[in-house]
Amino acid sequence: MKIVSKKLRDSARGQSCTLRLPGCGHDDGTVVLAHLPCGQKGTGMKGPDQIAIFACHHCHQIVDGPNRWEVPAADYLRALAETQLIWVQMGLITIKGAA
Template sequence: MTRIVSKKLRDSARGRDCTVRLPGICNFNPETTVLAHLPCGSRGVGMKSPDLIAVFACSACHDAIDGRVRGAEVGEGDLLRALAETQLIWFREGLLTVKGAA
């Protein structure tokens, strides 16, 4: 998997609303939001997906994504929606560009 690391993308999560918003888990506190890498492909200690495959997650949702919350249901639909919302924010702010897009 291609390694994509971007300080600008990581920093863009600071102070943002959580895009994950897991029911019964999300703390809705932008002060705890970080860029949370989604599980895809190989996983393990020190192995993360590229920064493009990440979402704005509050500390509680991040813990659920990373499996640190017992019994937390993290649906693929929740993650896909959060990824789309995060990437559209990056696109609007010019942090993500698409050749030929208007």
């Protein structure tokens, strides 16, 4: 199931970059929702919105560029976990039975 959510996409506005690669703009006002490379993403196709991170312009260019596979998977996973925790705090993702 591909999830498309305006609320998730809009949630990146005003956030800090969760990827933080060398040269990162952190919270320079360019942060958007960047879809991570996964089996459901390709040229002209975005992956599902829940498999995305907050990325500044610099980091987003890398995620969408030819060198995206040079980023260690651990960095993508950390950024995804941080982004999803922010969504839980914002009430955009809920986990049934979570305390």
